[in-house]
Structure formats: structure tokens, C-alpha cells
Amino acid sequence: MDIKTLHDADIIGISTAKSAFDTLATAFGQHIESWQHDVVDRLGHSEWTGTAAGHANTRISNLGTELQSAKQELGLVSRALQDAYDGFAAAQAHLISALDDAKTHKLTVAADGGITWDKDPNSPNFAGNDAENQAQQIQSRITAALNEADHADQTISSRLGHLATNASNGTGLDSATAKADTDAANALEQVPAAGTDPNSVKAWWNGLTDEQQHRMILNHPDQIGNLDGIPAVARNDANRTNLKNLIQDRNRQLNDLGPEPKQYLGYVKGEPVTNPEYEKWKAKHDALKEKLDGFQSIQDRLDGKKDGGLGGPNSDPPLLLLGIGDQGQGRAIVSWGDPDKARNVSSLVPGLNSTMAGVGGGDAMTAKRIYDSAVSSAGKNETPSVASVFWLGYDAPQLDGDSVAAKDRAVAGGADYNKFLAGLRATHEGAPAHMTAQGHSYGSLVVGQATQHPGGLAADDIILVGSPGVGVDKASQLGVGADHVYVGAAKNDPVANAPSPGMLGGLGELIYEQINHPGKQAWFGTDPASGDFGGQRFSVADGTITDSHDDYFGKHGAGGDSLPNIGKIVSGHGNAITRQDPR
Template structure:
């Protein structure tokens, strides 16, 4: 596709063809009805019986099925032509808009896409000092419009080619074929359900024209933005829209709560004792929940808007910050990425643990992923590689909280649910990655390491090359080899004074259990064998000893107290795990 072809395309002809097929489908439908009433029904109502009658009735029924199938196929041609018109019309409009803006800015666009302008400040047609930047923007818009037209051309050509083949070889007369074709056309208008195989989602998305894709993003940002198998840049665009919708919704709900009911019941109703009004209690509960959700969503919006320090300007300079997931399920969902995981050669996905919240993603917690990004970039540079990194902070589950969720940190139900979601997310990154497969690293901190462990036990395993576990209370298995990627690719960092590493947790909470646990599994932690133990069989890397008060949170270089931890993680993420500073297992 070139500029002149798209600009001059008479797409009205597509509408003319579409209308013709509509007319044909209508006329064909009338013929089917006439056949039914004039031939089939008369035959059924006749007194004709016997073998010949049975054969005739069977043939009539088969012919009726063929006619109905043909009618469906004709209708599918019309639908494909309508989608073609919509796709080409959108691409053409985008191109014309870019060309008009170029003319207004004093830029001249050549047929081959080259852009020139008057660069003489003394000339009456001087395009201005910002011309180079304007030209780059116009060039990008023109390229996008041409790509949009190419995409529409390819997808529609495939659909029409399939229908033409059916027509030429007679398969379009088969009821099953017509039904399958109709189902496929209908599926293009239906968003796959959450949890659908990411490769199937990718195929569905690629089967849409650009115009259809834009309509999906506009009309269903909450679904598109959180669907594994959708490209990262698209998810970011949809989620940024959905985030604004979530913020507006919480503000509206707070406004609609109305004034607070009186806090206490009248003394006469309670025999004189101060008793809180149930209406007030419920009002306050709703208000506090909405405020907490709003604060979390707004903190993420502030980070995306650059109102929060992202630690940019370091080794990783200014990577794009993408919002790959946002939602209000449970405690809230938020997934952000420094760098585009669809384009990076090295992709890390960190699962946080105990006390992680949506507000923390917008606050300082998610900076762990940014520090991993910077460390991996530094490692690549040291090893004379061209840095190409994406670092994801994945809060796609309800992390246990010390307050409000009881002993959930001792349970595995949240990890089971989170592990299934995390597995699907990483399979989605595999499906949408461009070019050669990325080197992918799964990371789990604290309870998040149990989530990673559970994710490895899903059907098909976890599609990663390396696993990093830090501050782990156990991962649900007793051997590194059981994580499915080979023990040599499982790396563990545990600080000497990390409380998680200092106590076999069952004994901390259930004294009678401690003795049994110590006998049956001296390396046991809350959720299986201690990953830092020799018996687990992973590679242990050096970290700072730390102190009981801070070591659990310092694996990612917070306050520069993590020692070798963050540099080692950066080496693993960048594909240089063989260069880590090692430490002997316990």
C-alpha cells in the first residue's frame, strides 16, 4: 500500500458491492422460502408414499439445507465487505488528516512518503523551527495509516478468499461449513472470555481490522486491557482509559453516598449506653472502601502522569511505562511494566508478596521492578550487550495482608488462584512477543514466590527460562527440579537475618507441629522446603545479611542495603546468570 493508492481509493465501490450482495442474499432468501412453500410443503402434504417418495423427501431436504447454507455464505460476503469498507475508510481518513496537517504546517509530502519543507527563516514559506519534529509526527501518522490499510487488506482478503473457495468447490453448500463460517464471523464481534488461551486471543485480535480493534478498545477497555494475548501497547491504551473510568466511578460513588447518618443511636433507644448507628457503620464502611480504592487508582494515575519519581535518568534512561492490567476485583489488580515486553529481549515479571496493595503499585513498591530494570541494563552493558529489557510488576492477585485478612499468609489459596493467573499472563507475553522469543525470568518475593511456585504447576508449566526467589517462605514443592525448568535455572536469595529464613514457620504458629516438622523436614518453612537449603537444590546467590527489621524488604536495593542481591538479579534477568556472586546453601 502506498500514499497515492490509499488516498485515491474509491472505497464507495466496496459499499456498492456490499449492497449488491445484500440484494442477492435477500432475493436468494425469497427463493428459499418459495421453494419451501411451493415444493417442499406440497410434497409433504401430498399422499405420495413408498420408497420413491422417501428418496424424494430426503433429496428435497438435502437441497433445502444446501440452499440455506448458500444464503448464509452470501450474507457472510456482505459482512466481510462492510468490514472492508470500515477498515479502509478509517485508514483513508487517517491518511488524509495527516496530509492536511502537513500542508497546514508548511510541509510537503512526496508520493514516496518523503517530507520536505522550507528551512529558510527569511522565507515567507518558512516552516518554523519545529518543522523536523512536526515532520516526524506526520511521517509516523502516515506510516500508521498505510499499515492500517495493509492490515485491513490482509484480513479481509483472507475472509473473502475463504468464501470464494467455498463457492468454487461447493463446500459452501454444506450446512456444517456454513455454520462454522458464521460462527467465525460472529466471533470477531465477541471478545474472548477471560482465561481463554492467549494464542487463541492473539489469533482473534489479529483477525480484526484496525478499525474494529479501535472500536473494541473504545467500547470495552476493561476487557481488552486485561486480556492475556492482546499486545502490550494495546493493553496499555485500553487500561489507561479504564483507569480514568475507575477513578471517575469512585468519585461518583463517593458523591452519591450523601451525608453521614448520625453516628450514635438516641440514648432512649439503647437504655442510655452509646451504641453506634448501624446505618452509620455501613455508610462508613462503604466510604472507607471507596476512598481506599480511589487512592490506589489515583496513585497509579499519578505515576503514569509523571507526578511520582520513577527513578528515571539512570542506566535504563527513560523506558516507556506501560499499564498492562488494572481492575477492581478483590483488593484491586495492577500490572505495570518498565519497557515493552513485546519488544524486549529480556523480560522480567516480579510477583510481590505480603502486604502488597494497589496503592503500593502507584507508590514505592513498584519501584522494585524499576530497580531490576536498571540493574539488568547495567549487566547487559557490562557484558557488551545492547540493553533490551522490560521489567514487570505483577499484582494480579490478592496478596495476604497482616491486618484484615487473618492468617492468609499461612494459607495457599491465594497463591493457587494467583499462580493460575500469573501463568496465563506469562503465556500471554510469550504469545504477543515480536521476533525471536524473549529470555523470560519469573521473580517471586516473599509470598509472591509461592505464587510463582504454584504457577509452575499449571498444565504446560511456566513459560520462563529462569526463576528468581527471594525472601521465600517456600514455593509449594520440595525440590528446585520440580519447578519444571531445571534446578540450574532456579536462583534463590535469602538474607541471614530475614525473619522468613530464621524460623520454620509452622512452629511459630502451631507449637505442636514444630517438632513433627523438624523431624520430617528440618529445612521446612511455611510452604515446603526452604528454597535456600542445600536439599532444595537451587543456585543460591549472595545477598546482604541485613537485620531482622529490614532484611526482608532489601533484596531489590532499597536504601542500598541489599548488598549483591540486586546486581545478581540484574545478571540473571539479562541472561548472565552464570556470572552471579554465589553463596553456599544452608
């Protein structure tokens, strides 16, 4: 597709063709009704019997089915032409808008898309000091419009070509074929169900024109934004819309709660009597407020209101919102860099006490530090290409109960994490990315559970830090090869090592077993830092009992070799890590 072809395209002609097929389908339907009335019904009321009558009735019935199938196929041509019109019209409008803006900024666009301008400040046609920046933006818009038209051309040509083949060889007269074609056309207008295989989702998405994709994002942001197999940029667009909707909805629900009821009904023998209505109001209020604060924290991050504007509209790398939702404790997935384009992709699963508010705050910076470390670890002859994801796609255990001692959250989270990485594989452009799955604390158990699904985990390397165990006894059981399983465990980490009594409260029996039968067993299988596990242990600082568990990613700046080693692994240079002997 070139500029002139798209600019001069007779889009109205497509609409005219669509109207013609509508007229044809209507007329064809009237002929079918006449056939039914004048032939089928009369024959049915006749008293004709015998072998010949039986053959005739069978043939007439089959012919009726063929006519109905043909009508369906004609209707599908009309629908395809409507989608073609919408797609090409949108692309043409985007091109014309870019060209108009070029004129406004005194830029000249050549037929091949090249842009020139007058650089003489004394000339009446001087394009201004910002001309180069404006030219880059407009050229990008022109390229996007042409790609949009190309995509529409390919998808619509495929659909029309299929229907034309059906018409020419007679397969379109088959009821099963017509049903399958109709189902396929209907599927284009329906978002695949959550949990659908990411490769199937990607194929569905590719079958839509850019305009159809835009409508899906606009009309179904909550579904599109959280569907594995949808490209990262589209998920980001949808999730940013959905995030605003979630914030608005939580504010509305808080307002609908009404004023705070009286906390106490009175006093009996000097003791306050709690108002049950207050208790119910406060429980609802606090739950809504907690999620609202989490959503708002992420919105503030995306708006660049934290850490010197990092994550804002002009952030480099861009911060993409790959998931957001209010299921359970809330879901949030962010990525520094585009995982569909990066050669090296890291996805970190957090552990104990992780929250949505944390994702908008320090956790986002954890992923950013991983990104920075991986970029700096690139080889001398490499152009750094990294995306660093922070994945809170499950209900992380909190310190208000014994959930950290059970595997159920890791099992559920592992299934979703497995699907998420499969989605990143499906949407990646070009050669497959080098993908690293990372698990911190309880998050390492989530990663471990994710590897146990059929087909394994879509990862080349696995990093486990501060791990209480991953649910298996050997690194070789994680599916990437023991030499690609990297383990960091600080000497004074109370989670990666046997905790002191009462350290985590409510885990008495589990802690008792750890202290009295330490061996090489962790909470969930063999200790990943042990020689028996068989992973590659990398050097980290000893740390202190209060900060070592949270310092593997440089949060406190005392993690020693930990973050640089993680950066080397993420960038594909795991062979260059500073190693440490297993315990």
C-alpha cells in the same frame, strides 16, 4: 501498501459492492421463500407416495438446506465487505490527516514516505525549528496508517478468499460449513471469555482489522485490558480507559452512600451505643475509599505526578498498564517497557501486604529499579532491551489475618500468573524473549505454584527472594532446570529465616514448628536458600531485621549485590552473578 494506493483508493466501491451483495442476499431469500411455497409446501400437501416420492422428498429437503446455507454464505460476504470498508476508510482517514498536517507544518512528503523541508530561516517556506520532530511524528503516523491498511487487506482477503473457495467448490452449500463460518464471523464480534488460551486469543485479535480492534477497546475496555493474549499496547489503551471508568464509578458509589450517619445513638450507663446504620455505612465507605485511593494512585503514576514525572506520557521507558480491576482486593499490573518488543522480560510477583496503592507508589519504582539494573547489566556488544513488569494479579496476604500462612491465595494467583506469562509468550514479536519470573516473599510461593501447571511456566529463569518456600522441595521441580533457579536470602530476613515468636502474629503454631524444628524446612517446602533445595544462591547484604526483607530491590539502598545480581539474571547474564554459598 503505499501512500498513493491508499490515498486514492475508492473506498466507496467497497460499500457499493456490499450493497450489491445485500440486494443479492435479499433476492435469494425471496427465491427461497418462493421455492418453499411453490414446491416444498405443494409437494407436502400432495398425495404422492412410494419409493420415488421418498427419494424426491429427500432430495428436495437437502436442496432446501443447501439454499439456506448459500444464503448464509452470501450474508457473510456482505459482513466481510462492511468490515473491509470500515478498516480501509479508517486507515485512509488516518493517512490523509497525517498528510494534511504535513502541509500545515510545511513538510513535503515523497511517494516513498520520505519527508523533507526547507531549513532556511529566511525562506517563506521555512518549516521551523521543530521540523525534525514534527517530521518524525508524521512519518510514524503515515507508517501506522499503511500498516493498518495492510492488516485490513490481509484479514479481509483471507475471509473473502475462504468464502470464494466455498462458493466455487460447493462446500458453502453444506450446513455444517455455513454454521462454522457464521460462528467464526460472530466470534469476531465477541470478546473471548476470561481464561481462554492466550494463543487462541491472539489468533482472534489478529483476525480483526485495526478498526475492529479499536472498537473492541472502546466498547469493552475492561475485558480487552485484562485478557491474556491481547498485545501489551492494546491492553494499555484499554486499561487506561477502564481505570478512568473505575475511578468515576467509585466516586459515584461514594456519593450515593449519602451523608455519614450519627456514630452513636446515645449512652446507656455512660457507655456509647453504636448506631448499626453507621457501622454499615462506614464499612461500605472504607472499602470503596480504599480501592478508590488505589486506583487514583495508579492514575497519578500514569499521569507523571510522582517521582519527578516518571511514568507520565513522555516517560522513557514508557509505563504500560497491563491489568486493572476491582476483583477481590484489586488487581494492577504495570510494565516499564513493552514486553512484546523487549528481548528480556521480567515479571515480579509481590508478597505480604501488597496493595493497589502500593503499585502506584513504591512498587512501581521497584520494577523501575529492576529495569535500570537489567539495562546496565547488558553486555558491551548488546543494545539494552528490557521490560520490567510488576504483577499484582492476585489477593496478596495482609497482616490482618492468617492468610499468609495458607497456600490458597498462592494456588489461585499461580494459575493466573501462569496464564499471564503464557500471554506474554503469545504476543511477543520476533524471536522469543528471555523471560524471568520473580517472586518476593509470599510472591515466591505464587511463582512456585504457577510452575506446577501442565506445560510448566513460560519462563527461562526464576528468581526467588525473601522466600518462605515455594511449595516444592527441589529447584529441579520448578521446570526450568535447577541451574536457572536463583535464590536470594538475607541473613537477617525474618521471613526467609525462622521468625522469632510473635513476629507475624496469629501464626503461633507455624512459628513454633519453625523454631523448634528449623532444619532446612521453610514454611512451604524446603528452604530455597538451602543446599538441599539445589538452586543457585546469589549474594545479598545481610541487612537488619527491620529492613532486609524489603531491600532485595534496592529500596533502602543497602541491599549490597542483590539488585545488580537480579539485573544480570534478567538481562540473560545469570552466569555472571556474585554467588553465595547455600546454608
